[in-house]
Amino acid sequence: MTAADIERLLREGKLQETQPDRETALAEIEGARRHIASAEKIVDDDPEAAFTLLYDALRQAIVAHMRASGYRVTRGFDHVKTGEYGRAALDHLDIDRHLDEFDHLRAVRHQSEYEALRIEPDEVKEAFEHATAVVDVVARELESKES
DSSP: OOHHHHHHHTTTTSSOOOOOOOOHHHHHHHHHHHHHHHHHTTTOOOOHHHHHHHHHHHHHHHHHHHHHHEEEEESHHHHHHHHHHHHHSSSGOOOHHHHHHHHHHHHHHHHHHHSSSOOHHHHHHHHHHHHHHHHHHHHHHHHTOOO
């Protein structure tokens, strides 16, 4: 974890400290895994819904790490702040490429939801890759900090 980046987010009022909650974080990881499994089942029939589930899985994994570490985002632009936390806190886990796509996936999900953007199969495939990588790495990180 880049302590300086986390401290900056705290100073800027984007994050606030809270009680670490590993149990809820692990439940969020399981929810993220269910989202990925559900997306696999519906991708051919509803690629936009599959994409949204994958974006949410990636976001949930970052939130799970945040919760386990004793942080939460402050109100307003929550998803943007979640992405900032992910890049700051997970930089040591060798998933930068996947975290760098968070904002792009957020923008595509937003356009699909509010502007009727059609999502192409290759975009869903990329979202699977990014979501799965982040969920798996965060899950391992949380499991390694057990007890």
